[in-house]
Amino acid sequence: EPExxxxxxxxxxxxxxxxxxxxxxxxxxxxxxxxxxxxxxxVEFLVSFYNNExxxxxxxxxxxxxxxxxDGSNFTLKIRSTKLEDSAMYFCASTxxxxxxxxxxxxxxxxx
Amino acid sequence: xxxxxxxxxxxxxxxxxxxxxxxxYSTTSDRLYWYRQDPGKxxxxxxVLLSNGAVKQEGRLMASLDTKARLSTLxxxxxxxxxxxxxxxxxxxxxxxxxxxxxxxxxxxx
Numbered sequence: 296e297p298e299x300x301x302x303x304x305x306x307x308x309x310x311x312x313x314x315x316x317x318x319x320x321x322x323x324x325x326x327x328x329x330x331x332x333x334x335x336x337x338v339e340f341l342v343s344f345y346n347n348e349x350x351x352x353x354x355x356x357x358x359x360x361x362x363x364x365x366d367g368s369n370f371t372l373k374i375r376s377t378k379l380e381d382s383a384m385y386f387c388a389s390t391x392x393x394x395x396x397x398x399x400x401x402x403x404x405x406x407x
Numbered sequence: 408x409x410x411x412x413x414x415x416x417x418x419x420x421x422x423x424x425x426x427x428x429x430x431x432y433s434t435t436s437d438r439l440y441w442y443r444q445d446p447g448k449x450x451x452x453x454x455v456l457l458s459n460g461a462v463k464q465e466g467r468l469m470a471s472l473d474t475k476a477r478l479s480t481l482x483x484x485x486x487x488x489x490x491x492x493x494x495x496x497x498x499x500x501x502x503x504x505x506x507x508x509x510x511x512x513x514x515x516x517x
Contacts, residue, residue: 326503338450338495338507351504386449388505395440396497396505398450 297321299399301387307405311376316402318370318387324397326390327370329362331355331383332401338386344370377406409434411498413508421516423485428511430479430496439472439479440497444510450495454481486515 300319308314320327329341342352342362349362361373370389374381387399410433420426430439438457442450454463456472456479463470467490469482479496496508 328505330507337509340504340506343504345503350502390503392503395452395455396499397452400449 297397299387299389299397301385301399301402303402304400305403305405307407308377310379310406314374314377314381314404316372316374316385316387316404318372318399319368320370320387320389321397322368324389324391326350326392327364328388328396329372330386330388330398332386333383341372341385374404377404379406382406409436409498409500409504409506411496411506411508413494413496413511415511416509417512417514419514419516420483420486422487425485426483428481428483428494428496428513430481430508432477432479432498432506434500435474435477436498436500437474438499439470440499440505441468441470441479441481442495442497444493444495446492453494483513486513488515488517491515 302317327344330338332338340353342356343350359375363371382405384401384403386401388396390396412431414429441453444450454470459474461472467484472479491514493510493512495510497505499505
């Protein structure tokens with residue numbers, strides 16, 4: 296069964312460092328998303344991406360965040376200067392637009 | 408913004424008992440989703456409900472949708488320990504934005 300692939304599975308970084316989280320959505324999917332989940336808390340929407348541009352973003356997705364689809368398969372989330380409060384699990388998800396939203400396994404980010 | 412509320416937030420139930428989780432949402436939506444999340448894991452799709460009155464069942468879980476009341480329920484029948492997890496409902500709008508509820512953490516006690 297097709298799946299959404301995320302790397303790395305876990306990243307530890309120092310506060311102020313840049314982090315790039317990578318995702319390979321399912322190949323025929325058109326809509327891509329990043330969500331984050333602080334341990335034990337709700338799933339928070341960050342950004343959605345369609346037709347090579349951001350379609351919607353939340354208040355969390357400030358100037359420190361950016362997304363990119365550098366080629367036909369990868370979808371990346373960059374955090375320019377990490378803060379302690381960025382420590383969370385980041386989930387990539389994708390959908391065809393008429394089907395269920397499929398999530399990747401997540402990337403756990405720990406900021407020290 | 409579409410708001411999604413779940414209750415209860417935490418649920419502790421004995422094996423063999425029945426219980427219902429509720430999901431209310433604030434504006435019209437044609438699609439309602441239920442996901443399961445095990446600790447430290449990703450979200451796994453359980454059900455997609457696409458129309459008013461839709462009912463879907465898988466094992467001990469049954470989900471239903473009432474679009475007029477903007478309410479979905481996830482009913483658990485004769486709970487077993489393996490059902491312990493966090494359950495999220497989500498709704499999507501015509502722009503393919505997905506809005507998640509706060510989650511219900513279910514613990515089934517032997």
